Amino acid sequence: MYPTIQKGSFVFVDKRGQPNQGTFGFHPFRFEPTAKISRTDMIVFRTPHDPEVTYLMRVIGVPGDRVIYRNHRLTLNDESVPISFGGTAGAYQLATEIIDGHEVQIALLPNRPSPELDVVVPPDHYLVLGDSRDNARDSRFVGFIPRENIVGRVAKIFQSGEEPTRY
Numbered sequence: 001m002y003p004t005i006q007k008g009s010f011v012f013v014d015k016r017g018q019p020n021q022g023t024f025g026f027h028p029f030r031f032e033p034t035a036k037i038s039r040t041d042m043i044v045f046r047t048p049h050d051p052e053v054t055y056l057m058r059v060i061g062v063p064g065d066r067v068i069y070r071n072h073r074l075t076l077n078d079e080s081v082p083i084s085f086g087g088t089a090g091a092y093q094l095a096t097e098i099i100d101g102h103e104v105q106i107a108l109l110p111n112r113p114s115p116e117l118d119v120v121v122p123p124d125h126y127l128v129l130g131d132s133r134d135n136a137r138d139s140r141f142v143g144f145i146p147r148e149n150i151v152g153r154v155a156k157i158f159q160s161g162e163e164p165t166r167y
Contacts, residue, residue, distance in 0.1 A: 001042070001056060002132045003094060003105050008160035011056065013044050015152035037062065037126060037147075039076075040102040042154035045128070047142045054151060057138050058104065061119075061127030069117040069140070072108050072133065074099075092132075109134040115141070126150070 005011065037043065041059045046052075060074070061067040068075040074097060075081065086094040092107040108114075112134050121127050125144035130136020139145065 001058070001130055001136075003089070003092075003107050004042070004058075004131045005056075005157055006159050010158040010160075011042075011044075011154050012156040012158070013152040014155040037150065037153070039065075039100050040104055043126075043128065043145075044151040044154065045145045046149045046151065048146060048149065049142060051149070055128075055137070055142075056154065057128035057130055057136070059126050060099070060129045061121040061139075063121050063123045063125060065121045065127070067117060067119055067121065067127050069114070069129070069133075071116075072110065072114050074129075105131060107132045107135075119144075124148075 037059055039059055039062055042056060043059055044054050044056050046054055061076070066075075066077050073080065073083065076099070082098045084096050086096065088094065089107070091109055091111070093110050095106050095108060097104045097106055114134050117140050119127065122144060124147045126147070127139045128145055129138045129140075
């Protein structure tokens with residue numbers, strides 16, 4: 001999730017209102033979801049293909065959204081997402097996207113081909129992308145995230161200050 005979360009950082013995850021609660025791999029209860037998941041939320045979830053592993057990504061598409069990602073550019077519901085480019089960090093081009101009024105810091109690898117996407121998010125599912133857009137195993141690889149696989153939302157990030165691995 002570079003540049004938002006630095007390597008070695010800790011995150012506090014709020015599990016209230018989420019269906020997939022448990023600790024240390026033990027899930028004694030399943031709940032009906034009550035917490036709203038919105039675009040730009042960072043969530044912890046289990047993928048449909050490997051439910052033993054948890055991932056942390058940013059929600060980009062909610063049920064019913066049409067999401068296009070092509071040539072390092074994001075389009076939501078046929079509207080291009082504004083992007084402004086900043087500096088560089090190693091091979092990364094840093095940029096800021098504005099999604100629903102929220103600034104999202106992202107990192108692009110302009111010399112690497114970007115996996116493309118053109119989908120409509122199905123009911124009770126979410127589309128997630130990593131903030132390191134060209135270096136993430138996100139919905140372009142693992143598919144849509146079912147609502148019942150969401151563990152919680154990131155509530156607080158405790159940054160380590162360590163520089164990320166450069167690719």
